[in-house]
Amino acid sequence: xxxxxxxxxxxxxxxxxxxxxxxxxxxxxxxxxxxxxxxxxxxxxxxxxxxxxxxxxxxxxxxxxxxxxxxxxxxxxxxxxxxxxxxxxxxxxxxxxxxxxxxxxxxxxxxxxxxxxxxxxxxxxxxxxxxxxxxxxxxxxxxxxxxxxxxxxxxxxxxxxxxxxxxxxxxxxxxxxxxxxxxxxxxxxxxxxxxxxxxxxxxxxxxxxxxxxxxxxxxxxxxxxxxxxxxxxxxxxxxxxxxxxxxxxxxxxxxxxxxxxxxxxxxxxxxxxxxxxxxxxxxxxxxxxxxxxxxxxxxxxxxxxxxxxxxxxxxxxxxxxxxxxxxxxxxxxxxxxxxxxxxxxxxxxxxxxxxxxxxxxxxxxxxxxxxxxxxxxxxxxxxxxxxxxxxxxxxxxxxxxxxxxxxxxxxxxxxxxxxxxxxxxxxxxxxxxxxxxxxxxxxxxxxxxxxxxxxxxxxxxxxxxxxxxx
Ligand SMILES: Cc1cc2nc3c(=O)[nH]c(=O)nc-3n(C[C@H](O)[C@H](O)[C@H](O)COP(=O)(O)OP(=O)(O)OC[C@H]3O[C@@H](n4cnc5c(N)ncnc54)[C@H](O)[C@@H]3O)c2cc1C
Ligand SMILES: NC(=O)c1ccc[n+]([C@@H]2O[C@H](COP(=O)([O-])OP(=O)(O)OC[C@H]3O[C@@H](n4cnc5c(N)ncnc54)[C@H](O)[C@@H]3O)[C@@H](O)[C@H]2O)c1
Numbered sequence: 026x027x028x029x030x031x032x033x034x035x036x037x038x039x040x041x042x043x044x045x046x047x048x049x050x051x052x053x054x055x056x057x058x059x060x061x062x063x064x065x066x067x068x069x070x071x072x073x074x075x076x077x078x079x080x081x082x083x084x085x086x087x088x089x090x091x092x093x094x095x096x097x098x099x100x101x102x103x104x105x106x107x108x109x110x111x112x113x114x115x116x117x118x119x120x121x122x123x124x125x126x127x128x129x130x131x132x133x134x135x136x137x138x139x140x141x142x143x144x145x146x147x148x149x150x151x152x153x154x155x156x157x158x159x160x161x162x163x164x165x166x167x168x169x170x171x172x173x174x175x176x177x178x179x180x181x182x183x184x185x186x187x188x189x190x191x192x193x194x195x196x197x198x199x200x201x202x203x204x205x206x207x208x209x210x211x212x213x214x215x216x217x218x219x220x221x222x223x224x225x226x227x228x229x230x231x232x233x234x235x236x237x238x239x240x241x242x243x244x245x246x247x248x249x250x251x252x253x254x255x256x257x258x259x260x261x262x263x264x265x266x267x268x269x270x271x272x273x274x275x276x277x278x279x280x281x282x283x284x285x286x287x288x289x290x291x292x293x294x295x296x297x298x299x300x301x302x303x304x305x306x307x308x309x310x311x312x313x314x315x316x317x318x319x320x321x322x323x324x325x326x327x328x329x330x331x332x333x334x335x336x337x338x339x340x341x342x343x344x345x346x347x348x349x350x351x352x353x354x355x356x357x358x359x360x361x362x363x364x365x366x367x368x369x370x371x372x373x374x375x376x377x378x379x380x381x382x383x384x385x386x387x388x389x390x391x392x393x394x395x396x397x398x399x400x401x402x403x404x405x406x407x408x409x410x411x412x413x414x415x416x417x418x419x420x421x422x423x424x425x426x427x428x429x430x431x432x433x434x435x436x437x438x439x440x441x442x443x444x445x446x447x448x449x450x451x452x453x454x455x456x457x458x459x460x461x462x463x464x465x466x467x468x469x470x471x472x473x474x475x476x477x478x479x480x481x482x483x484x485x486x487x488x489x490x491x492x493x494x495x
Contacts, residue, residue, distance in 0.1 A: 027155035030135065032058045034350065035149055035158035037141040037296070040067020041336040042327030043164030044124055045343030051132040053351055058158065059129055060151045062140035066124035067166055068185070068328075069336045070117060076189040077209055079116035081368055083109045084216035088248070088370070095407055104218050106194040113189060143297035146320055150297075160322050160350050163303070163310060164339070165296060167289035167328035172201070180263035182283040191282075195219045199268050199280035201258065203229030205367045206286035208241065212369050215250045222251040222278050224270060229254060230367060237373045237429035240410050244371060253278065291329045306331070314357045315349050316342055324350070330358075338363040364441050366434035371411050374437040377425025377444055380416050389419035393474035395466050397430045402461035406431070413466045415440065415474060421449035432463040439467050450474050 034050045036043045039061035047059045064071045087102040122128060126136045139152035149156045169184035171177065183191070185206060198214050200207045203225035215221040223229065223245075229252065230238045245252060257273040261283065268283040291309035298304075304311045304319040309331030316324045324346045325331075327339035341359055348356035366374040383390035394414040397403040403411075411430015417423050426440040443452050453471030458464045478484070 027150065028153050030058055030154055030156045032056045032135070032156055032158040034058070034160050034162065035060065035141075035156045036162045036164060037149065038067065038164035038166055038292075038327070038329075039065045039124065039129075039136075040164060040166045040327060040339065041069050042166075042329075042339035042343050043067070043162065044129070045340045046162050046164065046326065046346055047129060047134050048132060049343065049347040050351060051129070051134040053347075054133075055351065057134040058137060058156050059134050060137045060139060060141040060149065060156070062138070065126055065129075065136075066121060069339075070120055070124055072186045072189065074336055075117050075120055076113045077185075077206075077213070078368060079113040080109070080189070080213045080217075081209060083112055084213040085370065087218075088216045104194070106217065107192055109217060110189070110192060140295065142295060143301035143303070146301050147322060160324065161301075162346055163296065163298075163318070163323060163325045163329055164327045164343075165292040165329045167291050167309075167334060169285055170288045170290045171285060172287050174201075174258050174261050176261040176263075180261050180268070180283060181265055182263065182285050184285050188284055195280075195282040197222070197280035198282050198284055199224065199270055199278055200284045200286055201261075201270070202286035202288065203252070203254065204286060204288065205230070207284075208245070208367060208369050210284065210286065211250050212245060212248065215245075215248055220249075220251075220280070222253060222280060224253045224256050224258060224272070224278065226257055227255065230373060233365070233367070233373050233375060234379065234414070234427040234429070236412070237371075237375075237427060237433075240371050240429050241369055241373060244369075244410075251278075289328065289334060291331065293329065312358075315355060316346055316358055317349070332358075332360045333363055333365070335363055335365070359445075362441065362445055364434070364437050366437065368434065371430045372433040373427075373429050374434040375425070375427040376437050376441050377423070378416055379425060379427060380414070383416045383418070383424045387418040387424060390416060390424060391474075392416045393470050393476070395470040395473055397463070397466065399469070400461075400463060400466050402463050402465070403431070405461065413470045415450065415453075415467075415470045417450050417474060421451060421474070423448060423450060428466075430463075436464060436467055439464065 033055040035058045036047045037060045051057045090102040137151045141149045141151040144150045197220040200211050200223045203223045211221045211223045259273045260271045262269045268280045270278040293305045302320045309329050310325035312325050312330050326342035328334045345356045348354040364376040380392040397411045398409040403409045408431045413428040416425045428436050450471040
């Protein structure tokens with residue numbers, strides 16, 4: 026007989042989405058059961074954002090030394106790879122207590138460290154327990170996709186779940202997939218001293234602004250990352266310490282390690298979704314705009330909910346669900362407000378609509394841009410590549426933005442703030458940022474948006490008329 030636990034809310038998965046739902050509900054006094062089969066903190070803490078950004082930080086240090094010459098500061102970095110990985114592990118360990126079982130038990134939740142599977146529309150089995158809850162939230166995340174490439178089934182390969190366990194720097198890392206994972210890790214390993222080749226069937230970061238991607242491509246090239254874009258892989262042969270990737274057309278890329286970064290697969294297998302009456306596709310669980318599944322008592326959040334895959338969006342899903350379940354508010358998901366940021370150097374970031382997308386639904390929408398080359402702080406730092414582009418409708422309401430360059434993600438953060446409150450470009454022209462900061466670029470781009478109206482014949486006439494009162 027299972028140990029039956031009655032609860033108000035049962036959350037499956039203790040990653041960004043599940044932890045945020047559980048923390049909110051437990052602190053609001055509801056009886057919460059949190060079920061996690063792996064590490065507390067999920068992908069972001071253990072195999073994703075945190076270790077990758079810690080690795081990028083170490084890589085940036087090494088690159089800063091190499092780039093010092095133009096400042097009159099000379100020196101080549103000595104990279105102690107085990108010490109780099111110790112930094113990566115220390116960053117994860119520093120954040121881990123926030124996501125820990127102890128913290129959640131302290132908040133009043135029951136934490137069960139088992140795989141969960143539905144056994145009915147309102148019952149979940151987890152080890153020796155059966156949880157019967159008024160509501161469930163499926164927040165089981167995603168896993169690295171494995172493409173059907175001949176030879177891969179017999180090849181040893183790394184994914185984001187194993188690459189941070191490396192204790193020696195790869196000689197030549199061959200990365201399949203030039204999305205955010207491939208580009209971030211490719212640049213990091215190159216800067217730390219490895220040879221790196223990135224192979225993509227399309228183009229790297231193919232969802233991003235082509236002008237921004239062009240800047241990154243040039244930088245990767247200058248740093249010695251070999252790119253093979255629009256390259257179809259015919260076959261992969263690999264054994265420990267040696268990999269050979271045959272491309273259609275005859276070229277073969279030889280390396281020492283293989284890293285797969287070709288996208289994600291939603292974690293829906295083994296969850297008993299059929300028993301719960303929850304519909305899903307190969308993209309993830311089917312949800313409505315309140316994140317309800319086909320079983321109205323079961324919600325889905327984060328990567329498993331089929332939309333864009335980001336930690337901040339998983340957190341936002343959690344707050345949508347908390348408002349729906351606990352406050353009985355018809356809160357809706359806000360995926361369109363989720364920024365995308367790839368933390369390469371230069372950074373590439375965007376939110377909302379591009380100019381082309383805006384033109385479809387917003388007649389008269391237009392964009393304005395400012396270059397970091399015209400930003401004094403960027404000049405003082407000798408890092409002037411990149412731009413910010415703002416898109417607004419006819420009345421100035423902000424619809425989106427894209428940016429490239431050092432600090433691009435922070436600049437987009439300001440745009441996110443304005444979009445969440447439906448502000449217009451006026452909000453940016455009114456603000457008085459400190460000089461000299463990279464953040465000034467937002468005010469300057471907004472100023473450029475108003476420039477055609479401000480310096481029009483009409484405004485000149487008005488100024489001439491007012492001059493009569495001098
Ligand atoms: C290398 C990499 C870098 C990234 N960098 C960034 C970044 O810089 N910024 C950003 O916003 N996003 C980034 N992401 C994406 C981000 O990590 C994810 O969007 C986020 O972790 C999704 O959170 P989640 O809660 O949906 O899923 P997860 O964090 O994957 O959590 C799901 C949890 O559910 C558990 N689980 C699964 N099935 C079961 C089951 N049956 N029973 C019990 N438990 C189960 C899993 O063990 C896991 O702990 C990155 C991802 C990767 C891979
Ligand atoms: N900075 C961040 O926020 C960040 C960083 C890393 C990951 N992530 C999240 O993780 C998710 C997964 O990242 P990802 O980079 O694995 O996936 P992705 O889907 O973004 O990119 C995968 C790339 O692999 C290529 N590809 C697919 N199949 C291929 C094949 N058989 N051969 C060669 N190339 C192939 C695609 O053309 C694409 O460019 C992203 O969608 C993102 O949301 C976010």
